[in-house]
Amino acid sequence: MAEISSEGGNKKHSGKVKGKKMSTRVDLTPMVDLGFLLITFFMLTTTLNKPSAMELNVPVKEKETVDPPPMKEGKVLTLLLDKNDKIYWYVGLSEAKLDSTDYSPEGVRKLLIDQRDRVARDYAQDSLRDVVVLLKPSNKSRYKNMVDILDEIHITEIKRYALLGISKAEEDYIKQPNAKLNDLMLKYAN
Amino acid sequence: MPKNKIARKPTTIDMTAMCDVAFLLLTFFMLTAKMKQEEPVKITTPTSIAEVKLEKDILTMTVDPKGRIFLSMDNHNYRQGLIARMNEQKQLDLTDKEMATFANTEAGFGVPLSKMKSYWGLPTRDRERYMAETADAGIPCDSTTNELSEWVLQARYAAAEVNPTAPLRFVIKADQNTEYEVIARIVQTLQDQKINRFNLITGLENDPNKKEGEE
Numbered sequence: 157m158a159e160i161s162s163e164g165g166n167k168k169h170s171g172k173v174k175g176k177k178m179s180t181r182v183d184l185t186p187m188v189d190l191g192f193l194l195i196t197f198f199m200l201t202t203t204l205n206k207p208s209a210m211e212l213n214v215p216v217k218e219k220e221t222v223d224p225p226p227m228k229e230g231k232v233l234t235l236l237l238d239k240n241d242k243i244y245w246y247v248g249l250s251e252a253k254l255d256s257t258d259y260s261p262e263g264v265r266k267l268l269i270d271q272r273d274r275v276a277r278d279y280a281q282d283s284l285r286d287v288v289v290l291l292k293p294s295n296k297s298r299y300k301n302m303v304d305i306l307d308e309i310h311i312t313e314i315k316r317y318a319l320l321g322i323s324k325a326e327e328d329y330i331k332q333p334n335a336k337l338n339d340l341m342l343k344y345a346n
Numbered sequence: 347m348p349k350n351k352i353a354r355k356p357t358t359i360d361m362t363a364m365c366d367v368a369f370l371l372l373t374f375f376m377l378t379a380k381m382k383q384e385e386p387v388k389i390t391t392p393t394s395i396a397e398v399k400l401e402k403d404i405l406t407m408t409v410d411p412k413g414r415i416f417l418s419m420d421n422h423n424y425r426q427g428l429i430a431r432m433n434e435q436k437q438l439d440l441t442d443k444e445m446a447t448f449a450n451t452e453a454g455f456g457v458p459l460s461k462m463k464s465y466w467g468l469p470t471r472d473r474e475r476y477m478a479e480t481a482d483a484g485i486p487c488d489s490t491t492n493e494l495s496e497w498v499l500q501a502r503y504a505a506a507e508v509n510p511t512a513p514l515r516f517v518i519k520a521d522q523n524t525e526y527e528v529i530a531r532i533v534q535t536l537q538d539q540k541i542n543r544f545n546l547i548t549g550l551e552n553d554p555n556k557k558e559g560e561e
Contacts (some may be wrong), residue, residue, distance in 0.1 A: 184361045191368030195375060202379030209517060209545035210396035214537055237526070261554070293526045299409075300392040300522035302529070303548060307394040311555060321530060 210306065214319055231279060232288050233271045235264075235305060236326055239296035243305075244330050246337065247271070254333040259304055268312040289317040292326060385453065387416065387478065392522045393551035400547065401515060405501050407494075408454050409520035413528040414484025416477070417497055418454030424514075425449045427504030428497075435500060438462050456484040459493055487531050495535050502539075516544040 229248030236244040243264055246252035257263040268289070275287040289309060293302045302319070309317050325340040332340075387410040403424065408416040419425050426449040433440045436459055440448075444466040448455075456477060457465045465473060477483050487494035498516075505514035516536060520529055536544060 184365055188361055188365050188368055191365060191372055195368060195372045198372065198375040198379065202375065207391075207400050207519075207547050208394075208396055208550055209398050209400045210394045210548050211398065212518075212544055212546055214533060214542050293530075295525065295527035295530065297526045298522060299520045299524040299526060299529050302526060303392040303394055303522075303546060307396070307548075307551070311395060311553065313555075319533075 210303070212306070212319070227284075227288065228279065228282075231275050231284075231286075232290060233268075234290045234292060234326075236322060236330060237291070237293040237297040237301045237305065238330060239294065239298075241298070241301060243301075244333075246329075249341075250338055252337045254329060254337075259301075264305065265308050265312060268308055268314060272312060272314055286316050287314060289314055290320055291317060292320050292322040294322045294327065387414070389519060389521045391519060391548050394546075394548035395551050395553040396548055397550070397553075398545070400517065400545070403505070403509065403512065404515045404517050404545075405498070405505075406454065406517045406519055406547075407532060408456075409518065409524050409528055409532070410484075411521045411523040412481070413525060414456055414482075415487055415494060415528070415532065416454035416456035417485060417494075417501075418452070419501065420452065421505070421508070422449060422452075423508045424501065424505045425451075427507050428501050431500045431504055432462075432497070436496070440466060458482075458484075458486050458491075459496075487528070487535060492535060494532065495538065498535065498539060498541075516541055517547060518544060519547040 229250065232249070233245060233247055234252075238244060241259060242256060243258060244254055244256050245267065246254050257267050271289075272287045276285050279285045291302070291305055291309075293305075306317075306319075323341070323344065325337065325344045328340050329335060329337050385408065387408065389408060389410060403421045404419070405424075406418045406420075408418065410416075419428065426445075429440070429445045429448040432438060433445060438459065440463060444463075447466055455465075455473075465476065468476065485494050485497060486492070502514050505512075518529070518532060536542075
């Protein structure tokens with residue numbers, strides 16, 4: 157029991173009214189309870205860490221559609237993010253073959269690392285030997301999907317990437333993976 | 347046996363020290379922590395390895411899983427400027443008292459322009475309840491009506507009036523499960539106003555590249 161006592165030992169009530177000696181002990185237990193209640197209040201209602209933020213740069217939208225600078229197909233990896241946490245990917249355009257992966261480290265992170273290394277190896281003679289990742293989330297994917305991929309791109313230290321919208325041709329391509337992407341794109345080009 | 351009576355030791359513990367510790371901890375928390383920002387709706391952000399801390403004087407767009415958009419600014423003067431401009435530009439007919447309530451509310455708000463007058467006349471509890479419960483709360487940002495674009499533009503003007511050298515920074519705080527479509531539209535709205543750099547608020551995640559104890 158908490159107490160401050162001016163003198164030690166018990167003091168019994170002696171007699172009736174006159175000469176009543178009251179003990180001067182103060183029980184500090186409620187004080188301690190109060191202190192801990194206040195601590196708990198402050199621990200729950202305040203925050204010590206500021207939320208962290210991730211930078212996102214998007215390309216400037218031009219008034220007229222400017223053709224992107226030509227680049228070798230083999231350097232371009234396109235990631236299509238679909239609903240239910242599905243990722244589809246293909247390399248290049250004319251010889252594209254659709255494949256899929258997931259969000260685990262063995263999935264998309266391994267894919268990014270493999271592609272990065274492949275491009276660095278195959279195009280070692282070029283001045284630009286970085287892989288370019290085009291990230292195209294579909295409207296049905298979750299925000300978390302996009303943030304996770306951007307995060308993986310940062311983790312694998314890929315410097316060149318772009319966030320774009322998915323095209324109708326690509327949405328069809330997901331449904332018909334055996335079709336040729338080029339044909340689908342031509343279909344929608346008119 | 348009466349001769350070998352065990353001396354009675356007092357069982358009371360002196361709690362003065364415990365009390366001191368409790369108040370020291372309390373003082374620490376009171377001085378070092380900042381009060382949590384009231385959020386219009388509860389959001390669980392996705393995690394990322396990004397460690398850049400958030401700055402001050404920003405415009406935060408909070409998006410909940412249903413795709414409703416709420417706006418908040420942490421600078422009181424910016425808020426004042428913003429509501430004055432919106433009131434004028436959109437003829438909202440807000441009284442000075444309602445505009446003052448707006449300027450004093452640090453937590454976000456999300457109301458279509460048509461409901462602005464009635465919303466800011468409500469007391470605080472009703473406003474919070476409105477935002478939590480009404481399905482069509484939030485600032486509209488779709489192909490037919492894009493009020494978000496107006497808010498963003500006026501916010502930039504308001505911020506520039508107060509602080510001409512520092513342009514307003516934009517931050518998107520969206521829930522993990524928000525559909526990408528909403529985010530795409532917000533990004534589009536910002537791009538149309540030539541805002542190409544913004545931040546996404548994320549929770550902290552361990553960087554697999556960094557080893558333990560490395561900076």
